[in-house]
Amino acid sequence: ETGVTQSPTHLIKTRGQQVTLRCSSQSGHNTVSWYQQALGQGPQFIFQYYREEENGRGNFPPRFSGLQFPNYSSELNVNALELDDSALYLCASSSGTTSYNEQFFGPGTRLTVL
């Protein structure tokens, strides 16, 4: 176990709704990254937060937004859900923002959009 926890485990929403996913980082980690993993695909980078600020973003629209809190827990918010948003959402915490800081993944939240 990595010490990274995510909630909820599963979630079912309908198209157009909004969703909030939560992540608790491993102790001592100040950086969190979020990834989307569609069925049969590798994870895709959504964004990274460091010290409560967005530090980098992948090719995702603005309706994907995030927050990081002073205790380094974080949220991923998705507005105006689309069917293609159905995926496993993974958060990964690390002790720094560079590529040589190992990223520890949580078990993910499986989102189904109907």
Added chain:
Amino acid sequence: QKEVEQDPGPLSVPEGAIVSLNCTYSNSAFQYFMWYRQYSRKGPELLMYTYSSGNKEDGRFTAQVDKSSKYISLFIRDSQPSDSATYLCAMSANLGGGADGLTFGKGTHLIIQP
């Protein structure tokens, strides 16, 4: 052409065999190369981490990076049924000035037959 190509498999081998998993990539800026293992309904777990070209060994696992050919490999010796999982290659350029995240392959589904 995707940045990272990985054969999704499935790859089925008998217990005790040597397994070879591979990825090719197109972005010459990638400097950091990783292999993750992902069991069903779990988050990815880091197996091997390599910077630039060369070999790295850890127990039954050996990672190889050939930057001139843009080709990376993971070898598993004395394969066990517990090695059955999806293996994801991941890469990063670490250009600085903000995170670019990890770029993953699709993953190879590996089955070790007892």
